[in-house]
Amino acid sequence: MKTIRNKMMMLSLIIWIIMAFIWISMSIFNQRTVEKYNGILQRYLLMNQASELSRQALTTLNGYRMSPTEENLRRYVEDDNRLLRTKLDMNKLRNPNNDMLLVNFQHMVDSQSEAMNLAVRFQRDNDDDAGAEQFDEASNISAYISETTLSLIGGEQKTYDAFYRQIIARSNEIKKMGFWALAFVSLLLLLFSYRFVSGVTRPILKLTQSARELSRGNFQNPIVVDNNDDMAFLAKTLDSMRLNIGNLFDEIQSKAQLEYDLHKHKLMLKESELKSLQSQINPHFLFNTLNMLSKEAYLSGADKTSELISSVAGMLRYNLRRMDSRVSLKDEIDVLEEYLTIQQARFGDRVRIVREIDETALEIEVPILILQPLVENAFIYAIEPSEDGGTLTLRVINETDAVVVQVRDNGPGMEPEKLGSLLSDLDPPGYKGHSTGIGIRNVMDRLRLFYGTEDIIAIDSATGGGTCITLTLPRRTKL
Structure with missing residues (x-):
């Protein structure tokens, strides 16, 4: 070099x-x-x-x-x-x-x-x-x-007269040669100096511009100097520093985002726990009471009443788990069946439930209480307001990299404003409240935190066309 x-x-x-x-x-x-x-x-x-x-x-x-x-x-x-x-x-x-x-x-x-x-x-x-x-x-x-x-x-x-004249002529030639030699040397020095100065100032100017970009926070443009001297070494060092600082900024932003997500997750869990506590009156006492009533009803020959009370007790027992618990998709389907049993008894022939479940896809782990709020939302906005009731379709599809869960109803659908308020956890007009105290937005946030990606939930709804909520659950969760 x-x-x-x-x-x-x-x-x-x-x-x-x-x-x-x-x-x-x-x-x-x-x-x-x-x-x-x-x-x-x-x-x-x-x-x-x-x-x-x-x-x-x-x-x-x-x-x-x-x-x-x-x-x-x-x-x-x-x-x-x-x-x-x-x-x-x-x-x-x-x-x-x-x-x-x-x-x-x-x-x-x-x-x-x-x-x-x-x-x-x-x-x-x-x-x-x-x-x-x-x-x-x-x-x-x-x-x-x-x-x-x-x-x-x-x-x-x-x-020697010719020699004298030759001396005079040579003296004049020497003067001319001295002038042209001076001009040639000056031109040569000018070219060498320009090339030398350009070889020094051009990389310095490029390094100055790069340093100005770095001071503005732009770490994307690489710093390249084609010289084979100290300036090239300085440019490589500055470019290495640019990459290190950029990686450090990305790491800091990633950590800040992770801390923000964890803080948001903690706040959401506390909020869910508070809502759960607000909706419960001594839940363990209520659970024991429901078990006792279920046994009394069974002994009295009221089998249907015993089954309903048993379903309520099972839901209550499931809902008493911590909100940051991991469960299998099968557990979610089982507690959802308890909820559907109660709603089937409530609505009778007004509701028709279609199940298309691939049993091979039920072993993956999911956050607790992600299906019941979605199904309950369909009952609140699609089935309950209709005199003729409606149809609820539950699908579980096993794919190569993910499990797809769909909750579809044939209700009136939702307008964009109503869908927006639903996603923001604001109470839309006619809102009757979820039994779990958990809204769709809460489900979305917990799923995104759990899997570490945004593409988890999709809602397709149009006025008069029903609503379909699709969950795409990856087989690998965020570590």
Whole structure:
């Protein structure tokens, strides 16, 4: 993974390499030009040195003539030797343009040296006239040497005139090259800088927007940065934090909903217990009394009366259980039969009860008292108000994943307002009350809490079309 620090070091290295290449290239070019220019300058200096040594040798010779001492002679000999050495060094200056002129120049140096040596010899021999003549000859040759030096230097200038012009042209080219190199480096740096800055600022902007979304409570959008650097690691970390916070919020909401459901369930149970207590007057005493009356009626030969009292006692005993009890669907069907026995005796031929029960589906566990309120509701709103009574159909259907229980009547049905008040546990017009003190809404809430799902109960009712209440009871309850 490339870090931002590595990217900055890479950018600095690239800039250093480019600048070093330009500097080395220009240094090599400048060094070659300087070396060539120094070579030409050394040629000029060597030619001028030969002319100067020629005049200096005459001066020291003249000093010896004026004062013929050994010191003056030694000075003359040194200057003469240097002049001859310079003549030999001038062989380096030879080229096709100055070959003849340079040969003449060297011959003139030799001639001057010979004339000066003859003048020294005549001076020692005290031949002043011959010495003066040789000195004049050497002076004339020295003058020729000076003129020849100027000619050689002029020739050199013509020879290297193209080089001088080339130096000027190259100087202008260097200026242009420096300008274009600066422009190229600036453009390159601009592109590299833009790419580098974009590679840093774009992920930062994306992370800023994501952080703003997180601060607003939006944990749905994933945080993705395509870079392969510190920003990608930071984005992955922030996205992991987003998922953890989102899961934590979901868990908190789930726990809050569960606590709310449990609290609601407790309140509903207390309310059911209070209603049950309000409708009971010493229920155990009443239960024992009903058992005694049932036995007295049976001994007196009133079998039907004994059966009815026994049914009431069975219902009372069943209703005395706790509202959070679990029972089998068979227990619910059995206590419902006790209730139907009482209602059959009450309504006689006005009521017809149809049972379609699959016995293989009666072993599942259900909350207590979920069927009697539904059947009682059918008697209150469909059968009792009708002079002709009605038909009540009870179906238990065994399916793969659930057991379906239907309570259907052929009554007048219910209007939407009446159905709404029934579901909200408000007392609708003509309400006579349930014997259990439990309404349909209470049954719905307890079933949803018991199974942990909303799709438990469905009510299909229309004016003039009867009412059908369907319970879909899953085979697995909420843990």
